[in-house]
Amino acid sequence: MADLTIDLRNGLKLKNPxxxxxxxxxxxxxxxxxxxxxxxxxxxxxxTTGSRREGNPYPRxxxxxxxxxxxxxLQNKGVDHFVKEIYPRIKDYATNILVNVxxxxxxxxxxxxxxxNELENIPGIxxxxxxxxxxxxxxxxxxxxxxxxxVINAVRKVYDxxxxxxxxxxxxxxxxxxxxxxxxxxxxxxxxxTLLGMAIDAETRKPLLSTxxxxxxxxxxxxxxxRMVWQVSQVVKIPVVGLGGIMNADxxxxxxxxxxxxxxxxxxxxxxxxxxxKVIKGIEDYCERHxxxxxxxxxxxxxxx
Amino acid sequence: xxxxxxxxxxxxxxxxxxxYVILTLQLDRELPEILPGQxxxxxxxxGPDTFLRRPISIHDADYDKMQIKLMVQEIGEGTRIMGGLQxxxxxxxxxxxxxxxxxxxxxxxxxxxGGCGVAPLLYLGRRLKQKxxxxxxxxxxxxxxxxxxxxEYEKVGEVNVTTEDGSAGTKGYVIHHPLMKTDKPAxxxxxxxxxxxxxxxxxxxxQKHNIKCEVSLENKMxxxxxxxxxxxxxxxxxxxxxxxxxxxxxxxYLKWQI
Ligand SMILES: Cc1cc2nc3c(=O)[nH]c(=O)nc-3n(C[C@H](O)[C@H](O)[C@H](O)COP(=O)(O)OP(=O)(O)OC[C@H]3O[C@@H](n4cnc5c(N)ncnc54)[C@H](O)[C@@H]3O)c2cc1C
Ligand SMILES: Cc1cc2nc3c(=O)[nH]c(=O)nc-3n(C[C@H](O)[C@H](O)[C@H](O)COP(=O)(O)O)c2cc1C
Ligand code: FES
Numbered sequence: 001m002a003d004l005t006i007d008l009r010n011g012l013k014l015k016n017p018x019x020x021x022x023x024x025x026x027x028x029x030x031x032x033x034x035x036x037x038x039x040x041x042x043x044x045x046x047x048t049t050g051s052r053r054e055g056n057p058y059p060r061x062x063x064x065x066x067x068x069x070x071x072x073x074l075q076n077k078g079v080d081h082f083v084k085e086i087y088p089r090i091k092d093y094a095t096n097i098l099v100n101v102x103x104x105x106x107x108x109x110x111x112x113x114x115x116x117n118e119l120e121n122i123p124g125i126x127x128x129x130x131x132x133x134x135x136x137x138x139x140x141x142x143x144x145x146x147x148x149x150x151v152i153n154a155v156r157k158v159y160d161x162x163x164x165x166x167x168x169x170x171x172x173x174x175x176x177x178x179x180x181x182x183x184x185x186x187x188x189x190x191x192x193x194t195l196l197g198m199a200i201d202a203e204t205r206k207p208l209l210s211t212x213x214x215x216x217x218x219x220x221x222x223x224x225x226x227r228m229v230w231q232v233s234q235v236v237k238i239p240v241v242g243l244g245g246i247m248n249a250d251x252x253x254x255x256x257x258x259x260x261x262x263x264x265x266x267x268x269x270x271x272x273x274x275x276x277x278k279v280i281k282g283i284e285d286y287c288e289r290h291x292x293x294x295x296x297x298x299x300x301x302x303x304x305x
Numbered sequence: 306x307x308x309x310x311x312x313x314x315x316x317x318x319x320x321x322x323x324x325y326v327i328l329t330l331q332l333d334r335e336l337p338e339i340l341p342g343q344x345x346x347x348x349x350x351x352g353p354d355t356f357l358r359r360p361i362s363i364h365d366a367d368y369d370k371m372q373i374k375l376m377v378q379e380i381g382e383g384t385r386i387m388g389g390l391q392x393x394x395x396x397x398x399x400x401x402x403x404x405x406x407x408x409x410x411x412x413x414x415x416x417x418x419g420g421c422g423v424a425p426l427l428y429l430g431r432r433l434k435q436k437x438x439x440x441x442x443x444x445x446x447x448x449x450x451x452x453x454x455x456x457e458y459e460k461v462g463e464v465n466v467t468t469e470d471g472s473a474g475t476k477g478y479v480i481h482h483p484l485m486k487t488d489k490p491a492x493x494x495x496x497x498x499x500x501x502x503x504x505x506x507x508x509x510x511x512q513k514h515n516i517k518c519e520v521s522l523e524n525k526m527x528x529x530x531x532x533x534x535x536x537x538x539x540x541x542x543x544x545x546x547x548x549x550x551x552x553x554x555x556x557x558y559l560k561w562q563i
Contacts, residue, residue, distance in 0.1 A: 026532035033308040054544050061527050061535035063357050072534045270357055270528040273310055
């Protein structure tokens with residue numbers, strides 16, 4: 001059997017390259033009835049902010065061709081609730097639990113990160129500087145180099161474990177942002193967050209989301225995500241975690257060939273709650289078929305000539 | 306409650322009219338406990354444009370035969386594909402999901418349904434009957450052709466109907482039926498599922514008479530299991546998920562303007 005382990009460095013070692021994406025896998029508990037979630041390489045839990053957020057009004061979701069638009073808007077009960085109520089319930093899962101950290105101000109990011117730093121069984125955070133569904137902060141931090149730099153710089157000072165920075169695809173030059181983020185001490189980057197989109201009902205002439213615009217995810221975004229992962233992996237030395245529209249093992253392997261060291265599965269969990277374990281199995285089979293000894297050999301192994 | 310993901314086999318597709326079917330689905334082992342008001346997330350295969358699962362209420366469950374029934378109204382591509390399923394086809398369900406209708410403190414209950422909202426009321430009625438309660442149904446439709454599978458409801462309770470064109474039962478909406486036009490309602494618990502305007506008038510009536518009223522919401526869902534937070538509704542406790550805290554809510558818990 002191939003060696004599936006991946007070392008993303010600074011304390012983040014995965015038993016396999018498959019993680020579940022923030023906002024699509026709850027706190028893991030929601031999927032426990034279906035399979036043993038400790039099989040996963042990691043779980044990125046919901047976006048967590050400094051204080052409780054109610055998120056955006058309903059409707060927050062609409063299906064689109066081969067994908068969906070969402071405008072959840074970081075609904076969560078705040079970091080203190082996470083620390084007190086949720087962490088004790090999930091801390092003993094035998095997988096990596098990463099907290100997706102978000103905020104409206106640099107101070108808020110810093111505050112959340114400092115509190116998560118105290119939690120022994122959380123090996124890392126994913127800094128969400130790319131949420132398209134909040135009025136302030138979120139994506140605004142991830143769409144320009146100076147603001148991205150400010151967030152990471154502040155968080156790096158208070159957080160010593162693994163920092164994965166989640167990048168927005170809603171930018172002109174994603175590689176430039178990735179490069180800046182690396183310079184501030186990020187341990188890895190993950191991409192992509194959702195692509196800004198919208199949908200209208202022609203009959204009623206109304207927008208289908210309460211916020212008018214929302215974030216597109218699912219297979220519809222995969223070619224864009226793959227391209228961005230490839231571009232970013234050309235310019236950074238830190239590991240790249242790829243996501244966006246992964247539905248099966250072939251998709252996952254394509255992201256690795258484009259330069260990803262690990263991958264995340266998001267929207268696909270809604271359609272098949274068992275998809276992540278199927279992808280792990282599929283990667284294993286692929287390695288077998290292609291005589292790959294260690295899955296890390298696939299990272300950036302696209303053949304161009 | 307433990308959730309399952311299972312392949313069922315269609316053993317019957319009974320067409321009720323031009324837009325409604327009832328699918329009878331067979332499981333190859335014992336059914337897990339399913340409560341009335343709960344639903345399944347149904348995977349629609351081979352749709353050129355369908356992507357997410359579709360939430361559909363459990364219309365009926367037969368533990369001896371290891372079968373469940375879904376009543377489907379064809380309103381778009383996903384439900385049309387379900388409506389076209391044939392005997393022998395397989396259907397993947399994530400189930401049983403969501404909250405359920407509570408047990409009444411009274412023997413006099415009214416179940417009010419409209420459109421595909423009548424679906425969960427049959428199973429609720431059956432469970433009540435098993436407890437020795439004979440439910441009263443009040444079912445509304447546009448015309449007599451829209452009143453579907455009435456004979457199934459008659460087997461478990463007393464059926465009253467309204468149609469907008471008066472082609473069957475009382476003419477008008479459910480709220481125009483004598484059961485709801487009275488000042489002294491002869492029931493102490495109302496359950497309702499259907500179009501939101503209908504549920505709101507029912508809830509307003511129940512609140513006016515101090516009757517407990519449970520409503521079943523049909524919000525748009527992506528995951529159905531509380532993982533995505535897409536299906537929220539406003540309640541006294543802020544925004545909660547319709548798929549896990551609901552679909553069944555006490556009407557006074559919702560922030561409805563009624
Ligand atoms: C808890 C729950 C239980 C349900 N039970 C049943 C049932 O027993 N039988 C049944 O026939 N239907 C039921 N529904 C509604 C059913 O899920 C939708 O009709 C279905 O998802 C539509 O899919 P489609 O592909 O056919 O239509 P689409 O092409 O997705 O949509 C067609 C039209 O219907 C609207 N629509 C889509 N989804 C919903 C929704 N969830 N609620 C309201 N409008 C919607 C769309 O905006 C669009 O205008 C239930 C919904 C919920 C949330
Ligand atoms: C309903 C929903 C909620 C999401 N919430 C978050 C979030 O809180 N934080 C975050 O960084 N990304 C969030 N995302 C983005 C996903 O993690 C992921 O980046 C994106 O959906 C692309 O991957 P996919 O196509 O596999 O879903 C959310 C996505 C969806 C669909
Ligand atoms: S549909 Fe995902 S949380 Fe309700």
